[in-house]
Amino acid sequence: MTDTNLVRRLTTILALDVVAFSTMSARDEERALALLAARLDSAGALVRQHRGRVFKMTGDGLLAEFASPVEAVRAALEIQxxxxxxxxxxxxxxxxxxxxxxxxxxxxxxxxxxxxxAVNVAVRLEAISEIGGICISSSVYEHIIGKLMLGAEDLGEQHVKNIPRPIHAYRLTIDGARPTSPLATAPHPAHAAARSMPRTRLLLAGGAVTVLLLAALAGTFYLRHPTHPLSLQTAKPTDAPPTD
Incomplete structure (x- = not known):
């Protein structure tokens, strides 16, 4: 039986992790821990500025939630x-x-x-993100379309650890094409058909259209200026030269 006492809700999860912190800690553990605490404290402050909440510290990282995917991405950009x-x-x-x-x-x-x-997927997206980068799911991508000035690289379906289904992921970039809806970039069927038509067929189609336009113009001119029968005029005879 399912537990009806479980409280479920929809939210945006941000997973943050420090790269190679164990290597830094091995060099000077106390210095590394002090630096980590200061940097994560700054990250937590930026999360709160965007109306988010840090709900778990993960050793060398943190997990936060946001009511808005747009605010979550803005916070991530500012943290980086x-x-x-x-x-x-x-x-x-x-x-x-x-x-x-x-x-x-x-x-x-x-x-x-x-x-x-949702939490597990966010953690797996963090793991496949570039160093210093941000990786988002398609569900987040659909909510930031047209709202943020940044680029997005489509990574396609990603198979990640302990997630039974592929996750469609995007890598955010500061430059590049802005996130756009696939429908916005899809060509009109008529345009697609025209592009796929051979050049010869295009020329023939263009010629046929030209002939039809000329015929229509000629018909319009004829209706407005009907022709009249030409009257033959006899030329006046010239005076014959005097004869001797």
Whole structure:
């Protein structure tokens, strides 16, 4: 039997993880932990600025939820930008890089914690994200179309660990084509047919249209200016030269 006491709801999950933190920690554990705490605290502040909530710390990362997929993506962009800015003035050993995954889906509440497929997919998207990048599911992509000035690379169906179905993923970029609806870029059937028509057929079709237009114009002219029978006029005889 299903547990009717479970509280389910739809939300946007952001999964954030520090890349190669164990290597940094092995060099200087206390320094690495202090740096991690400061950077994750900054990330949490940006989450809250976009009306999100951090519901779990994951050692060298965090999980957050947002009511809006657009706000989740905005928060992710600002977190990555803040991390790049901090790294630009830091020594090589004090630089942290992140991967972020975002998914919209159904979750189960467990106190302040969230569980379920939506959380698991977000974590897997984070794992396939580029270093310093953001990877989103198609459910998030559909909600940011036309709302954010950024590019999106279609990664297609991704088979990820412990998820029984393929996940359609997109990689966000700062430049490139803006996210657009597939319907918006689909050619009109008439245009597609014209492009697929051989050049000879196009020329013949164009010639036929020209002939029809000329015929129509000639008919219009005839109706407005009907012709009259020509009257033959006899030329006047010229004076004959005098004869001797």
């Amino acid at each position: 930008e803040a991390m790049r800015s901090a790294n630009a003035t830091a020594q090589a050993d004090d630089q942290l890089t992140l991967r972020i995954g975002i998914n919209l889906g159904d979750v189960v509440e467990s106190g302040d914690d969230l569980m379920g497929d």
